[in-house]
Amino acid sequence: AQKITQTQPGMFVQEKEAVTLDCTYDTSDPSYGLFWYKQPSSGEMIFLIYQGSYDQQNATEGRYSLNFQKARKSANLVISASQLGDSAMYFCAMREVVSGTDKLIFGTGTRLQVFP
């Protein structure tokens, strides 16, 4: 069964500093995809970054990078040079296609607050 775990309900970071948001996952399927989404207070879901299970390199998108450690089943999001606008909820998610199912499951999220 799929499972996504985000153990940090809340994180604080000072502006311009880097922050790591943790995500671990559990799957027995070798082919899967990992996603991070941002949800600001306005409520929309914004796609940030993707990592495929077969990707050799860690994904990067601007200030976002994904620290993918396959053996540990972790996919942590690193935000460099934090900005006040980064304050939001962040969700890790995994998509897995197995046995005729195709489900994208989310973790419970981490609330990031960036202070000046």
Added chain:
Amino acid sequence: NAGVTQTPKFQVLKTGQSMTLQCAQDMNHEYMSWYRQDPGMGLRLIHYSVGAGITDQGEVPNGYNVSRSTTEDFPLRLLSAAPSQTSVYFCASSSPWGNPSPLHFGNGTRLTVT
């Protein structure tokens, strides 16, 4: 470029009433899904569809029905609303499983059942 459109944005129901949350996408995505978001619980998958005529259950399907008669539309039906269904509902779509195929989300429907 509308993307994923959900209607209504807000809805108040009384216990036992029925309603349909509408979802439409104009990106020709085969995959569509419904989530509910509750405080502290993240987004939980209700139902999903990998194409017209095909639907399957997610993590929390009880109390909800779906159908997929066209590629564009994926309505979510509450047959007899309960207070436990008070939540924010998101519809999402994507291309079929591949690389990277992220979900594109609608703006959500805030449902209150009294």
